[in-house]
Amino acid sequence: MRSLAARFLGTTLVMTFLFLIGVLPAGAATISSGLSGTGGLLSLGSSGTSGTGPVSDGSDGIFQPLQSVNLDLPPQDVFNFTTITIDPSVSVGFIRNGSNATIDFLATGDILIDGTLDGGSGPLYLSTPGSITLNGSLIGQDLTLSASQIILNSGSTIDANGSSINLVAGSSVQNNGGLLAGGVITTSPGLIHVAPVPLPASGGLLGWALGLMALLMVRRCPVAGPEGQRGISC
Incomplete structure (x- = not known):
């Protein structure tokens, strides 16, 4: 019995030490701390790189509308911007005229959405070799972000x-x-950084471990027996 308690105590102290020195992640694997998938399945891919789809040639220049706008679709439904910026309170949509073809909304540089980008009733492909930063809203059907x-x-x-x-x-x-x-949410690669789940402070963890030690280290008392015999727990 005491051997089992000692092993449990040893394991507890090792785990506490690893948390204190930062070897074990502080809740980093808890997706619910930052990522929500409403009404669907969150599937983490094992590999993937950006740039596997259409790439912008930059021929449409900078896109940064000063007010909300609905865009007519260009030939082949492809926009070729250098950078894309949608400011707060600005909404960008598309005039599809009944078409449900995929719209390629492409940039050679970074894409920043502080307002709203609405792809409407068809697929929307948002791609750049730079970064995509979303502070606002992205709406549509079958949405792909590649960056x-x-x-x-x-x-x-x-x-x-x-x-x-x-x-x-x-x-x-x-x-x-x-x-x-969304219905099905996938990511490639399967690495998602989310806000860590709050854990007790280091001092609290240490106090918890010491308290557990105090509970497990029961008092020893002598018993009758040959001279030099050790006591047992009582």
Whole structure:
């Protein structure tokens, strides 16, 4: 019995020490601390790189509308920007005229969405070799984001109206409190950085371990027996 208690105590102290020195992650594997998948399945891919789809040639220049706008679709439904910036309170949509073809909304540089980008009733492919940062809202059907890094900040929303959301990042998908609502949510690679789950302070962990030690180290008392015989727990 005492041997089992000693092994348990030893394991507890080792785990506490690892937490104190930072070897074990402080809740880093808890997806629910930052990432929400509403009404769907969150599937983590094992590999993936950005840039596997259409690539912008930059021929449409900088995209940064000063007010909300609905864009006519260009030939082949492809936009070729250098950078894309949608400011707060600005909403960007598309005039599909009944078409449900995939819209390629491409940039050679970074994409920043502080306002709203609404892909409408058809698929939307948002791609850049740079980064995609979302502080506002992205709405549509079958949404794909492809970039070297995808950053979803607090208050941001990706809503695929029950269809799919595909996040493809060359390095990582970093979610800082954004909401993803879709039918099937996939990411490549399978690394998602989320806010760590709060844990007790180091001192609290140490106090917990010492308290457990006090409970397990019961008092020893002597018993009758040959001279030199050790006591037993009582």
